Amino acid sequence: MRPIATTRSTSGMPTGLLAVWWVVASEIVIFGGLLGSYVMYRLSHDAWAGEAANTNTEIGLFNTFVLLTSSLFAVLAHKAAEAGDGKKAARLLYYTIGGAVTFVCVKAFEWNMEISHGYTITANTFWSFYYTAAGIHALHVIAGAIIMAIVARDAAKNAELHRVELIGIYWHFVDIVWIFLFPLLYIAK
Amino acid sequence: MSENSDTNYVKIWAILLVLLIISYLGPMLEIQIVTLLTAFGIAAVKAYMVAKHFMHVNHVPRFIPYLMITCLVFMLLFVAGTAPDVYRDSGDNWVKPAAQWQYMPPQAADHGEPAHH
Numbered sequence: 001m002r003p004i005a006t007t008r009s010t011s012g013m014p015t016g017l018l019a020v021w022w023v024v025a026s027e028i029v030i031f032g033g034l035l036g037s038y039v040m041y042r043l044s045h046d047a048w049a050g051e052a053a054n055t056n057t058e059i060g061l062f063n064t065f066v067l068l069t070s071s072l073f074a075v076l077a078h079k080a081a082e083a084g085d086g087k088k089a090a091r092l093l094y095y096t097i098g099g100a101v102t103f104v105c106v107k108a109f110e111w112n113m114e115i116s117h118g119y120t121i122t123a124n125t126f127w128s129f130y131y132t133a134a135g136i137h138a139l140h141v142i143a144g145a146i147i148m149a150i151v152a153r154d155a156a157k158n159a160e161l162h163r164v165e166l167i168g169i170y171w172h173f174v175d176i177v178w179i180f181l182f183p184l185l186y187i188a189k
Numbered sequence: 190m191s192e193n194s195d196t197n198y199v200k201i202w203a204i205l206l207v208l209l210i211i212s213y214l215g216p217m218l219e220i221q222i223v224t225l226l227t228a229f230g231i232a233a234v235k236a237y238m239v240a241k242h243f244m245h246v247n248h249v250p251r252f253i254p255y256l257m258i259t260c261l262v263f264m265l266l267f268v269a270g271t272a273p274d275v276y277r278d279s280g281d282n283w284v285k286p287a288a289q290w291q292y293m294p295p296q297a298a299d300h301g302e303p304a305h306h
Contacts, residue, residue, distance in 0.1 A: 012250045013250055017249075020258075021253050021256065021257075024257065025256050026260070028260045028264065029260050029263070032260075032264040033268065036264065036265065036268035037268065037271075040268065040271075040275045041275060044276050057213065061213050065209065068202060068205050070211065071239060071243055072198060072201075074243070075198050075242075075243040076195060076198060108250065109251065139194050172239050172240070173244070175239055175243075179235045180232050181237070182232070183228035183231075183232050187213070187215075187216055187224070188228055189216070
């Protein structure tokens with residue numbers, strides 16, 4: 001027997017779907033506040049442009065490409081799940097996880113390079129913002145990949161296919177956050 | 190072609206990549222307004238496309254977009270509320286000591302006198 005919370009639909013949508021949108025709503029405040037603070041400080045501190053010049057735009061570009069591509073796999077997985085093809089959905093979710101792993105590995109390489117050049121989280125306020133924003137985002141990528149692995153394992157058995165859409169919505173939001181982080185941290189110099 | 194066909198999703202992805210390349214190339218012109226438009230304008234367009242075509246916000250109950258917008262507005266209100274603290278060093282009945290602080294080397298050391306009497 002399934003828990004009643006997973007089957008009722010008083011809001012006109014499945015409870016799980018409503019819960020994911022609540023998560024996204026709370027994340028808007030978390031990331032929005034962080035990015036809003038960054039923009040305020042950036043506009044009032046001209047020296048930040050010079051600091052931003054030390055971030056590697058090509059690495060940021062590549063990671064944006066990786067996340068956009070992983071979002072494509074996530075939405076194709078959703079479509080496959082809707083068609084009842086759990087195996088295909090699972091395979092596409094594993095591709096998405098591959099994107100997440102690539103993103104985190106590239107980020108680790110990038111941070112290693114920056115830290116070795118003396119740009120640490122305590123170097124100045126710009127780098128504190130940089131590591132905080134990119135770090136919190138990377139934690140969301142890692143969390144998403146772990147949840148996606150659990151969802152994919154069940155989807156491969158054609159079980160709980162509705163969860164493919166739920167993790168997809170979360171993943172697309174993580175993608176949107178990066179879409180704004182990319183110009184803020186890598187382009188505006 | 191159906192809105193939710195694989196081909197359509199791949200087409201959306203291809204458009205997102207083209208926009209990404211434009212946002213990368215835009216700043217190379219070194220014109221501030223072009224940089225702002227290609228970086229942040231395109232970011233907004235890309236975010237809208239992901240929300241519309243990948244998250245399917247058009248197909249959720251109306252209260253969901255309202256919920257998102259409410260959170261966004263409250264967040265912007267809080268950011269606006271703290272903005273004076275960032276942009277100004279003083280105001281009516283308040284000053285920001287950190288902004289007025291300047292490092293002063295101890296004068297006494299220049300004359301060989303002890304700092305405390």
